[in-house]
Amino acid sequence: MGCGIGGPLRGVVRATGANVTGLTINKAQVARAREITKTLSPWMQARCHFEVQDYLNVKVAVAVVAAVAVAVVAVALMFVYSSFNRSLSLRALLFLS
Numbered sequence: 001m002g003c004g005i006g007g008p009l010r011g012v013v014r015a016t017g018a019n020v021t022g023l024t025i026n027k028a029q030v031a032r033a034r035e036i037t038k039t040l041s042p043w044m045q046a047r048c049h050f051e052v053q054d055y056l057n058v059k060v061a062v063a064v065v066a067a068v069a070v071a072v073v074a075v076a077l078m079f080v081y082s083s084f085n086r087s088l089s090l091r092a093l094l095f096l097s
Contacts, residue, residue, distance in 0.1 A: 006033035006050060010040070013047045021049040 003009050003022025013020050024030060033050045040048070 002055075003029070003033065003050065005029050005036060006048065009033075009050075010037065010044065010048055013044060017047065019047045019049070021051060023051055023053045023055070025052065025054055027052050 003024050006022050009020050009022040012018065022033065030050045030052050033048075037045055037048045037050075
């Protein structure tokens with residue numbers, strides 16, 4: 001949800017080969033995401049999908065895909081932050097903005 005123009009979505013597709021549907025409420029972002037995706041290989045085009053949907057009224061089938069995408073991002077962030085933590089000395093501080 002909130003896929004923007006689909007950069008991370010295309011990254012997930014590239015890395016996993018999954019069929020992924022991105023949702024956003026912004027029609028211009030969906031148009032731009034589709035425009036960018038048209039420049040990619042047919043393999044990528046067949047797996048990257050974008051829809052304009054209101055988050056308060058999401059179709060069930062798409063909601064499952066969106067939940068999986070959110071989980072992938074959460075796991076990726078946990079990996080990044082745990083990597084930072086391992087890299088810091090005991091006296092160092094990590095500031096996130």
